[in-house]
Amino acid sequence: MASEGQTDISIWFFIGVLLTIYGAMILVYGIWELVTGNLANVVLANLHAPVWWGAIMLALGIFYDVRFRPGKE
Amino acid sequence: MLQLATLLFNSASMTQAASFAKSSVALAVTSLAHLSPLDIAVIAIYFAMVMWIGFYLKKRANTSEEFFMAGREMTAWIAGLSFVSANLGSLELMGWAGSAYQYGILAAHWYWIGAIPAMLFLGMVMMPFYYVSKTHSVPGYLKMRFGQGSSTVAAFSFAFMTILMSGVNMFSMALVMKVVLGWDITFSIVISSLAVAAYVALGGLRSAIFNEVLQFVLIWGGALLVPILGLIEAHGWTGLKAQIIHNFPTQDYLHMWKGIGHFSDNPMGVHWTGIVFGLGFVISFGYWTTDFLVVQRVLAANSLRSARMAPIIGSFFKMAVPFIVILPGLLALVVLHNPDGSLMHLVGEDVVSANPGAGLHSYNEVLPLMLVRYCSPGLLGLGITALIAGFMSGMAGNVSAFAAVWTYDIYQPLINKKASDQHYVAIGRWATILGVVVSIGAAYMVMNAKGIMDYVQALFSFFIAPLLGAILMGMFWKRATKAGGFWGLLIGTVTSISLFLWVHFDPSALRYVAFSPDAKAMAENMYRALWCFSITVAVTFVVSLGGKARPVGELSGLVYGATKLPKEEPVPFYKNEWYWAAIAVVAFVGLNIIFW
Numbered sequence: 245m246a247s248e249g250q251t252d253i254s255i256w257f258f259i260g261v262l263l264t265i266y267g268a269m270i271l272v273y274g275i276w277e278l279v280t281g282n283l284a285n286v287v288l289a290n291l292h293a294p295v296w297w298g299a300i301m302l303a304l305g306i307f308y309d310v311r312f313r314p315g316k317e
Numbered sequence: 318m319l320q321l322a323t324l325l326f327n328s329a330s331m332t333q334a335a336s337f338a339k340s341s342v343a344l345a346v347t348s349l350a351h352l353s354p355l356d357i358a359v360i361a362i363y364f365a366m367v368m369w370i371g372f373y374l375k376k377r378a379n380t381s382e383e384f385f386m387a388g389r390e391m392t393a394w395i396a397g398l399s400f401v402s403a404n405l406g407s408l409e410l411m412g413w414a415g416s417a418y419q420y421g422i423l424a425a426h427w428y429w430i431g432a433i434p435a436m437l438f439l440g441m442v443m444m445p446f447y448y449v450s451k452t453h454s455v456p457g458y459l460k461m462r463f464g465q466g467s468s469t470v471a472a473f474s475f476a477f478m479t480i481l482m483s484g485v486n487m488f489s490m491a492l493v494m495k496v497v498l499g500w501d502i503t504f505s506i507v508i509s510s511l512a513v514a515a516y517v518a519l520g521g522l523r524s525a526i527f528n529e530v531l532q533f534v535l536i537w538g539g540a541l542l543v544p545i546l547g548l549i550e551a552h553g554w555t556g557l558k559a560q561i562i563h564n565f566p567t568q569d570y571l572h573m574w575k576g577i578g579h580f581s582d583n584p585m586g587v588h589w590t591g592i593v594f595g596l597g598f599v600i601s602f603g604y605w606t607t608d609f610l611v612v613q614r615v616l617a618a619n620s621l622r623s624a625r626m627a628p629i630i631g632s633f634f635k636m637a638v639p640f641i642v643i644l645p646g647l648l649a650l651v652v653l654h655n656p657d658g659s660l661m662h663l664v665g666e667d668v669v670s671a672n673p674g675a676g677l678h679s680y681n682e683v684l685p686l687m688l689v690r691y692c693s694p695g696l697l698g699l700g701i702t703a704l705i706a707g708f709m710s711g712m713a714g715n716v717s718a719f720a721a722v723w724t725y726d727i728y729q730p731l732i733n734k735k736a737s738d739q740h741y742v743a744i745g746r747w748a749t750i751l752g753v754v755v756s757i758g759a760a761y762m763v764m765n766a767k768g769i770m771d772y773v774q775a776l777f778s779f780f781i782a783p784l785l786g787a788i789l790m791g792m793f794w795k796r797a798t799k800a801g802g803f804w805g806l807l808i809g810t811v812t813s814i815s816l817f818l819w820v821h822f823d824p825s826a827l828r829y830v831a832f833s834p835d836a837k838a839m840a841e842n843m844y845r846a847l848w849c850f851s852i853t854v855a856v857t858f859v860v861s862l863g864g865k866a867r868p869v870g871e872l873s874g875l876v877y878g879a880t881k882l883p884k885e886e887p888v889p890f891y892k893n894e895w896y897w898a899a900i901a902v903v904a905f906v907g908l909n910i911i912f913w
Contacts, residue, residue: 253373255395255527259534262366266359266538270695273355277693284693287652288546294693297542 253314260308267302270294349497349682350689356698363535363702364512367528367709371516374524381741384521385721386453386617393623395530397630399614402529403714404635405536407707408489410642414687415680417639417646418663421561421570422912423577424646425639430597432635433905435605437898439615440628443606445882446792447616448624450874454616454718455609455788456726462791462875463802465730470806471787472726474780475609476719480752481776483715484759490708491760497685498701506760509705513712514753517720518746522617525710525717529614532706533634539696539703540641540684546691547648560651564660570647573912595843599850603785610718622885625894632901636908642684649683652690716752723748779817782846783809786853793877794861795869801861809853816845 274294276282283289352360378384391399416424452458456475460468491505516524551557561570569576577589605611605628618624653661666679678686688700724745733740787806790797819826820841828834831844872879890896 252377255530258366258370258527259531262362262531263534263538265362266695266699269355269359270699273693273695286693287690288550289693291546291549293542293546293691294695297696301538 254312256308256312257314260305260310260312263301263305264309265305267298267300267305269298271298271302274298349685350697350701352498352698352701353694355694356701359695359698360702360705363706364508366531367512367516370527370531371519371524374520374527377523378519378521379742381724381738381745383523384742384745385725386613387521387523387526389617390523390619391526391614391617391623391627392619393626393630395526396615396618396623396627398533398634399526399529399617400611400627401631401634401638402533402536402710403611403614405533405638405707406486406711407493407704408486408711410536410540410704410707411493411681411684413642414646414649414684415663415682417643418649418683419646419680421568422573422643422647425573425643425912426592426596428635428639428643429573429905429908430592431601432605433632433901434597435601436628436632436635437901438602439606439612440625440632440894441898443788443792444615444624444628445621446875446877446880447612448618448621449880449882452616453725454722455607455612455784456722458875459787459791459802459806460726460730462872463787463797463806464799466799466803467787467806468726469731470803470810471780471784472722474810476722476727478776478780479610479715479719479722480755481759483712483719483752483756485763486708486711486715487756488760488763490705490712493704493708496682497704502764506757509709509712510753510757513709513716514750517713517717518749521745521749522613522717522721525713526614526617528706528713529710532703532710535699535703535706537641539700540645540688542696543684543687543691543700544640544644544648547645547652547687550652551648557648557651561647564651570650571912573909575913591843595847599782599785599846600843603781603846603850607784607788608781609722610714613718613721621883622888622894626897629894629897629901633904636901636904645687646683649687653686712753712756716749716756719752720745720748723752778842778846779810779813782850783813783853786850787857790854790857790861791876794858795872795876795879796861796866797857798861798864798866800864801857801859804860805853805855805857808856809849812852813845813849816848 271294274292274297277284277289278292278295377388380388382388413424413427447455447458450458450461452461454472456468456472459471487506487509488502490509491500491502494500494505495502516528520527548554548557551560558571574589577592579588615624615627618627649663651660653663655661661678663678663680663683666681669677669679685704688697692700724741728744728748729736729741736744783806786809787802790805791802816830820830825834827841830848831841869879874880
């Protein structure tokens with residue numbers, strides 16, 4: 245948490261953090277599913293949505309984290 | 318009938334609460350989804366993030382300008398996403414997905430003609446006056462234009478309506494959580510209220526806005542997978558259309574305008590005149606240009622250009638929302654099947670409640686059913702988090718707007734005129750907490766007297782249409798007087814309530830109010846709105862003609878033709894608000910032609 249005098253944290257950074265955490269969690273689960281073959285009982289599970297959706301969220305999250313990191317001009 | 322009544326005000330997410338909550342009461346207690354530990358973790362992280370934002374922003378909410386107006390520092394993007402997100406509540410998402418299942422693509426009218434023209438009008442025509450006048454609220458504008466009387470009428474009606482809607486929203490969220498997840502109602506109410514009270518009381522409007530932007534991202538992240546996977550399963554848009562036509566050969570689910578030349582030609586029973594004038598003008602303009610809940614977000618913009626760009630940016634996202642709301646409803650028509658392989662038929666809430674234990678699902682359950690269908694652990698938690706975020710930001714929007722109106726438009730002018738800025742900030746924080754407490758009371762009142770839900774939607778219409786009439790007359794007619802504005806607003810509101818009571822106690826009065834004894838609730842609400850809008854304008858006009866208008870010099874910053882707008886520095890065309898407004902108009906017209 246920033247204190248007085250430090251640069252403000254942008255809302256986009258908060259969003260980046262959340263997307264990064266969620267993306268990582270979902271991607272890791274998806275990879276576990278892919279490796280073990282324990283697919284969830286959902287339609288189109290063979291498309292491994294957690295892998296690519298998690299990866300997209302993670303990539304976006306990292307982009308926002310870096311682009312809007314506190315202290316960056 | 319209730320569904321139809323709900324549809325009228327569906328562009329106002331607050332009122333969608335009424336329909337879904339009422340229907341949810343009738344649903345079976347068996348939950349639709351079961352969360353894994355991963356899903357629970359996703360939800361818990363969201364709550365942690367919300368509290369982090371609230372505590373972080375506390376240091377940025379020390380003055381009244383910071384607490385109530387977010388310091389007027391929001392960029393066009395943040396104000397625009399918050400503006401559209403304040404209207405993108407979970408009940409709206411679920412309710413409209415259900416409506417799309419029931420009525421087809423007609424439901425998209427509430428996202429396009431029911432929103433886009435009004436949003437562009439707000440940005441390009443009205444925003445300069447709101448922004449240049451430096452008003453802190455819509456009642457605040459009325460005070461500057463028409464005096465304290467009009468402002469007080471608008472402030473009290475808004476405060477009452479807002480707090481009741483917040484309670485309805487809270488109760489509805491608890492019911493949805495019970496239906497979808499099997500959570501205890503009181504548990505949901507306590508957790509969500511504590512979180513909302515904490516982050517709004519701490520960070521004020523800035524915190525509410527930040528959470529709305531966060532919610533916006535979550536909704537897209539959580540709901541976008543459903544139409545993507547649904548289209549893959551249905552073999553694309555062409556395959557979806559072919560299957561809908563095959564499954565429902567006598568119904569037109571795929572055209573927006575083709576079937577509304579006559580009331581009987583479409584499943585919704587609407588006529589194009591009602592869509593264009595009732596929805597596209599009075600209802601839509603009333604909501605998007607005068608409801609302080611949404612206007613407050615744009616007033617927080619950091620410049621006039623940002624304030625004008627914000628609704629335009631919002632309009633593009635609003636146009637895209639049917640992809641995650643209407644499309645899942647259409648997809649459900651072809652992909653949802655019973656365990657025996659037959660096509661699943663969702664039904665109205667009355668049928669569900671009449672057949673307990675039959676395993677039936679209501680229209681409003683379309684979105685949760687589709688989430689459960691496609692989303693594995695983690696993704697399901699994300700979808701549920703998006704719904705929770707939608708509910709909570711809806712509540713936060715209500716209480717932050719309530720706190721501003723209570724402090725600026727009721728407490729300051731009527732109770733304590735000369736207090737320090739710090740005192741008003743403290744009052745705002747307490748008003749936020751009080752608002753949440755009263756909302757909880759309203760939630761339990763609704764729970765114990767469910768008939769109230771039927772009247773909540775009508776209540777919304779009592780105030781919005783007369784307010785639109787008063788604001789438009791004040792903003793675009795220099796001759797409008799203080800007395801004209803006050804009596805127009807008051808008589809318009811009284812007219813709306815009287816017409817409602819007249820039809821309530823004598824249903825045959827429908828033939829006068831809605832021009833037809835066969836009019837349905839939606840038509841009644843639309844025509845009532847048109848009546849009271851017209852009466853507000855007429856009364857304001859007549860009373861103003863009999864009085865003395867204010868000198869033009871006093872109207873600077875408030876009225877069209879009497880205001881010299883600040884010169885904005887030239888920018889490249891791709892940063893110009895007129896350029897993007899023109900593109901929005903082209904996109905809006907194009908979408909209507911494509912889905913004609």
